[in-house]
Amino acid sequence: MRTLLLKKDEVRRLVSKTDVIGAVEEAYKAYSSGQVEQPPYLGIHLPSRRGEIDFKLGYYSVNEIISMKAHSGGFKNNPAEHGVPNSMGTILLFDARSCALICIMDGSLITGIRTGAAGAVSVKALARKNAKTIASIGTGNQARMQIRAINEIMKIEKIHAWDSTPETGCKYKADIERELGIPVIVASSKKEAVEQADILVTTTRGTGSLVEADWVKPGTHIVAIGTDQRGKQELDPELFRNAKIIVDSFSQCTEKGETWHPLNKNIIAKDDIHGEIGEVLLGSKPGRESDDEITIFDSTGMAIQDNTTASKIYQNAIANNVGTFFQFFEE
Incomplete structure (x- = not known):
């Protein structure tokens, strides 16, 4: 053997x-x-x-x-x-x-590549077909992985990026523009970046609400990557109230993912979760049904x-x- x-x-x-x-x-x-x-x-x-x-x-x-x-x-x-x-x-x-x-x-x-691919799969299944602009909250290694993968399945015209460390954001801009030729605007605030997004990608190790609900415009697809353990959080739980919620794993996301936060605050119930991304890919659950829907993909990562x-x-x-x-x- x-x-x-x-x-x-x-x-x-x-x-x-x-x-x-x-x-x-x-x-x-x-x-x-x-x-x-x-x-x-x-x-x-x-x-x-x-x-x-x-x-x-x-x-x-x-x-x-x-x-x-x-x-x-x-x-x-x-x-x-x-x-x-x-x-x-x-x-x-x-x-x-x-x-x-x-x-x-x-x-x-x-880990990095398959997590990046997860975001790309969700974009392919759930983002508006005319989506062109990405906001990246967080500009570390996983933020780059997300952009590389999403770039395989759509034409990204512009990225608005924000990071808590400005030097990291500037390096991200230089790296992405050199590697992929996609223009990157380093935003002066999270709000400024999020308001521009057709697709919002969050890849931080945040422990509180980084993205407020009223910053997100109708039709945005959100790729929530950073929350995979209790104690982590990136999104305002109010975002979930009127969004279509798609998870990678129902059991994981309701216990450890971004979706746990609105459940814990009774903003949503488990029945309000639309389904798993696998169900959308299999055709047993519909994906995006209008250009005005806000869709959230909660990705905790799976074995x-x-x-x-x-x-x-x-x-x-x-x-x-x-x-x-x-x-x-x-x-």
């Missing part, structure tokens, strides 16, 4: 944005059609505001793969104190027929996204003879 090891540079060579968007669409459809077993994910917040680490586990009956991912974030002192990145990820793949470990791969790129994405990378590695095999034990 041999196990394949894929390092970060190897994973980078084996992944494409188009592949990942397809893998995430497959993941959402599989989850909403009962082909996935996915226990609630676990998160550990380390002491002294050090950071957090999440563990996500999933089984997909179609590919017979069990995936397990560990992903850490928020460890700001890591580079200086420990010589490692402030965010790291590792994915294990098991053959579900035997539970043998078939692959260990770096997961730091996969099945890691499963389908990592499985595609593993298949590409085998097909292209990339990576290093090793054995834990003699057969």
Whole structure:
């Protein structure tokens, strides 16, 4: 029994944005059609505001793969104190027929890329067809991932960006304009950015309402990425009162996602949640039904996204003879 090891540079060579968007669409459809077993994910917040680490586990009956991912974030002192990145990820793949470990791969790129693809899938399914302008609240690594993926499925004419750290916003502007040729306007306030948006993307580690309901114009599609644990929040709960709410996972979003906040304040009830993105993709629930609707996609991130994405990378590695095999034990 041999196990394949894929390092970060190897994973980078084996992944494409188009592949990942397809893998995430497959993941959402599989989850909403009962082909996935996915226990609630676990998160550990380390002491002294050090950071957090999440563990996500999933089984997909179609590919017979069990995936397990560990992903850490928020460890700001890591580079200086420990010589490692402030965010790291590792994915294990098991053959579900035997539970043998078939692959260990770096997961730091996969988390970012598949999360970016999630936003793109929601834009494809829920944004207005004439949407052209994006507002980005937050301009870190995930904000870039979102734009790269969304740029694969629509023509972005302009981005209005805001960040709590102006220097970060200016670097985002330079990077996006150089890489993608999309004009970026660094807004002086969150309100100024949000008011321009056809599509609003939030990618912060916020712990309070960053986007007020009365800033958002009719017809906006909101991609809410940052809230995946209790205590995090980016949107004014009032935004949910008259919006069409689409979640990646009903159970996760009502317990740990952005949707928890309006539920907790009794602004909405669980019955007011329109459905899961997988149901929209499968055609069992309608997507956008008018150009005036505000649609909210609450993305908490799911193990099945890691499963389908990592499985595609593993298949590409085998097909292209990339990576290093090793054995834990003699057969």
